[in-house]
Amino acid sequence: MTDQPDTSEQQPSITLDANAVADYLREHPEFFVAHDDLLPALRIPHQRGDTVSLVERQLKLLRERNIEMRHRLSQLMDVARDNDRLFEKTRRLILDLLDANSLEEVVSVVEDSLRHEFQVPFVGFILFSETPLPVGRSVTGTEAHQAIGGLLSGKAVCGALREHELSFLFGAEAAAQVGSTAVTAISYQGLHGVLAIASRDPQHYKSSMGTLFLSYITEVLGRVLPRYTQSLRSVR
16 A cells, blocks of 8 residues: 655645735625625724715614613513502502401501502592491492592593592592592492592593502402491492
């Protein structure tokens, strides 16, 4: 067996200079199509004078969209954290209502929780009864319909109310300070009352605002309240 010649020593080394590389790329403009894995390692200036390349413009738009998406994500995270806190406060309120043993405890739980836990400055919790109740504030169904009949449809209402509606819900003194309100009827197999919360800020409670938690609280109240007094039944 004969030995193979050492070709590595026989072939001359090839040294390429910048001009040779440039000439080769001019003659083979499709080179990077087949070798796109080299592109990330290249450093190519994209701007000359006042001219901005398409690549740089695309990168700028991608950065702007990335910043915008981060802002949106941050906003969503803030909303999620607010909803978590709101859910926890609502959960405690519901559990306290279920643990209540009297109408007095129900009224106290609702008013204390909304004022101190939820930090609501104005709370209107009115029960409808044909006979006076020993605790809380109560009116007859007729009086309620005459004063705020348009707010007792069953759906939560948010926004600015008329002066006589505010006075009925919160009292004349507080009504003058109210900027916006959220109101929902307390109803389950009969109308039992109304729950209203208000803020000094005219933009705080708007018609576009979600009322899921407020509606949930009043749905629970509609089932809890009739346990403690028969006079709350069948008020329509």
